[in-house]
Amino acid sequence: MKNVCNVVQAMKPTLLMLVVQIAFAGVNIFYKLAVNDGMSLRVIVAYRFLFATTFIAPLALILERKKRTKMNRTILFQSFLCGLFGGSLAQNFYLQALSLTSATFASAMANLVPAITFIMAVCFGLERLNLKTTPGKAKIMGTLIGISGAMVLTFVKGKDIKIGTFHFNLLHQKGAHPQVHATAGANIVMGALCALASGVSYASWLIIQAKMSKKYPNPYSSTALMSLWGALVSIVFALCLERDWSQWRLGWNIRLWTAAYAGIVVSGIMVVVISWCIKMRGPLFVSVFNPLMLVIVALAGSTMLKEKLHLGCIIGAVLIVGGLYMVLWGKSKEMKKSDELVAAHSPHEEESVRVEVVVRGEVEDESKQKKRHENDEKLEQNSHVASESNQGRDEEKSNTLLCT
Numbered sequence: 001m002k003n004v005c006n007v008v009q010a011m012k013p014t015l016l017m018l019v020v021q022i023a024f025a026g027v028n029i030f031y032k033l034a035v036n037d038g039m040s041l042r043v044i045v046a047y048r049f050l051f052a053t054t055f056i057a058p059l060a061l062i063l064e065r066k067k068r069t070k071m072n073r074t075i076l077f078q079s080f081l082c083g084l085f086g087g088s089l090a091q092n093f094y095l096q097a098l099s100l101t102s103a104t105f106a107s108a109m110a111n112l113v114p115a116i117t118f119i120m121a122v123c124f125g126l127e128r129l130n131l132k133t134t135p136g137k138a139k140i141m142g143t144l145i146g147i148s149g150a151m152v153l154t155f156v157k158g159k160d161i162k163i164g165t166f167h168f169n170l171l172h173q174k175g176a177h178p179q180v181h182a183t184a185g186a187n188i189v190m191g192a193l194c195a196l197a198s199g200v201s202y203a204s205w206l207i208i209q210a211k212m213s214k215k216y217p218n219p220y221s222s223t224a225l226m227s228l229w230g231a232l233v234s235i236v237f238a239l240c241l242e243r244d245w246s247q248w249r250l251g252w253n254i255r256l257w258t259a260a261y262a263g264i265v266v267s268g269i270m271v272v273v274i275s276w277c278i279k280m281r282g283p284l285f286v287s288v289f290n291p292l293m294l295v296i297v298a299l300a301g302s303t304m305l306k307e308k309l310h311l312g313c314i315i316g317a318v319l320i321v322g323g324l325y326m327v328l329w330g331k332s333k334e335m336k337k338s339d340e341l342v343a344a345h346s347p348h349e350e351e352s353v354r355v356e357v358v359v360r361g362e363v364e365d366e367s368k369q370k371k372r373h374e375n376d377e378k379l380e381q382n383s384h385v386a387s388e389s390n391q392g393r394d395e396e397k398s399n400t401l402l403c404t
Contacts, residue, residue: 013277017289020270020277025296027266028103031095032305034258040247041095042238044258047250049087049231051263056227056271060220069216078212079225086205087230088237093198100191102307107297108153108317109195111290114327115143116196117203126207135333142326149319154192158311219275227267287328291321 034044060068069075098106118139121127130136209222216222242248250256277286294317301307 013281013285016273017277017286018292020273021289021292022296023265023270024293025107025300027262028098028107028293028297029300029304030254030258030261031098032103032301033254035095035099037254039255039258040238040242040244041099042092042234042242043247044095044255044262045088045091046231046234046238047259048091048262048267049083049227049234051260052227052267053224053231055264055268056220056224059272060218060224064218064221068218068221071216075212075216076225078208078216079222080229081208082205082212082222082226083229083231084233085201085208087226088233090198090201090205091230092234092237093194093201097191097195097198100187100194103301103305104294104298104307104309104313104317105153105188105191106195107294108313108320109150109192109199110202111294111317111320111324112146112150112196112199113202113206114287114324114331115146116199117206118143118327120200120203120207124207130334133334135330135337138326138330138333142323142328142330144323145326146320146323149316149321149323150192150196151316152312152319153316154188156310156312156316158313158315161309161311161314220272223271288325291324294321 031044035041094106094110097109118127122129128136129140131140209226212222213219250259274286298309298317302309
C-alpha cells in the first residue's frame with residue numbers, strides 16, 4: 001500500500017499537468033462555441049479576466065498576507081505591462097486567429113512561443129547566440145524548424161485526414177447561430193498573422209514577468225494584478241469597439257459557461273496548479289506538456305466541431321512541436337551547464353574568502369605593529385626633545401646667574 005501511495009505521489013505532477021492540458025484544450029472548444037453563438041471576441045476576453053480577478057484576488061490576500069513584498073511604482077507599471085501584453089493583447093489576437101482559422105491551427109501556432117521568446121531575448125540582449133556549442137545550435141535549429149512549420153501550416157493544405165468515425169457536432173445544436181467565419185472560407189494568412197501577434201505579445205509578457213518576479217516574488221499577487229489590469233484594458237477596448245450592449249448580457253447559456261470556465265478554471269485554478277508543478281519540478285517540466293493540448297484539440301475539433309484536418313496542417317504541427325522540443329532541450333542543457341559551473345566555483349570562492357580573511361588579518365597585524373613602532377619612536381623623540389629643552393633652560397639659568 002505504501003508503494004502505491006509513493007507511486008501516486010511521484011506521479012502527481014505528471015497527472016496534474018495532464019489535467020492542465022485538457023483544461024487548456026477545453027477552453028479552445030468553449031471559445032469556438034461562443035463565437036459560433038455570436039458572442040463578441042472582445043467581450044469574451046473582458047469577462048475572462050473579470051472572472052479570473054474575482055477568483056485570484058481573494059487567494060492572494062489570504063495566502064500572501066504576511067509575506068507580500070511592498071508595492072512601488074516600478075512593480076505597478078510592470079504589472080500593467082503584464083496585463084496589457086500577456087492578458088488583453090495576447091488573448092484578443094489569439095481569439096481572432098481562432099475565429100478566422102480553426103482551433104487546431106491556433107493551438108499549433110501557440111507552440112511557437114518558446115522560439116519567439118528566444119528571438120526576442122536575443123534582440124534585447126538577454127541571451128547570446130552560442131553557435132559554437134551544441135545547445136546553442138539546437139535552439140537556433142529549433143527556432144528555424146518551428147518557423148518553417150508555421151509556414152507549412154499556413155500555406156500548405158494537402159488532402160483531408162479523417163480521424164475515426166465518431167462525430168458529435170456541437171456547432172449545430174438547437175439554438176446555435178450560424179458561424180460568422182467558417183473555416184473553409186477563412187483568411188488563413190490573416191489568422192496566422194494574428195496568431196503570430198499573440199505569440200509575440202505572450203513572449204513579451206514572459207520577459208517582463210521574469211523581471212517582475214525578481215523584485216516581486218509573490219505569484220498569486222502578481223497574477224491577481226495581471227488579471228486586474230488585463231480586465232481593465234480589455235473592458236476599455238471592448239467598450240470602444242463594441243457598441244451592441246446585448247453582447248454584454250450573460251444568461252444561462254454557452255456565453256456564461258465560456259467566460260466562467262476561461263476565467264475561473266483556466267486563468268484561476270490551472271494557474272495555481274502550474275505554479276505548484278513549477279515549484280516541484282521546474283518550468284522546463286511544465287513546458288514539455290504544451291504540445292499535448294494540440295493533440296487533444298485536434299481530436300476534439302475533428303470530432304465535435306466538424307473541423308477538417310489537412311495533411312499540411314499535420315506536417316506543420318509536427319514541425320512546430322519538433323522545433324519546440326529542440327529549443328527546450330538546448331535551454332535545459334544550458335541551464336544544467338550553468339548550474340554545474342556555479343557548483344564548481346562555489347568551493348573556490350569559499351577558499352578565496354578564507355584566504356582573503358587570513359591575509360587581511362595578517363595585514364592588520366602588521367599595520368598595528370607598525371603603528372606601535374611609530375608611536376614608540378614618537379615618544380622617544382618627544383622625550384629627547386624635552387630633555388634637550390630642559391638642558392637649554394638650565395644653561396640659560398646658569399648664564400643669567402653668571403651675568404648677575
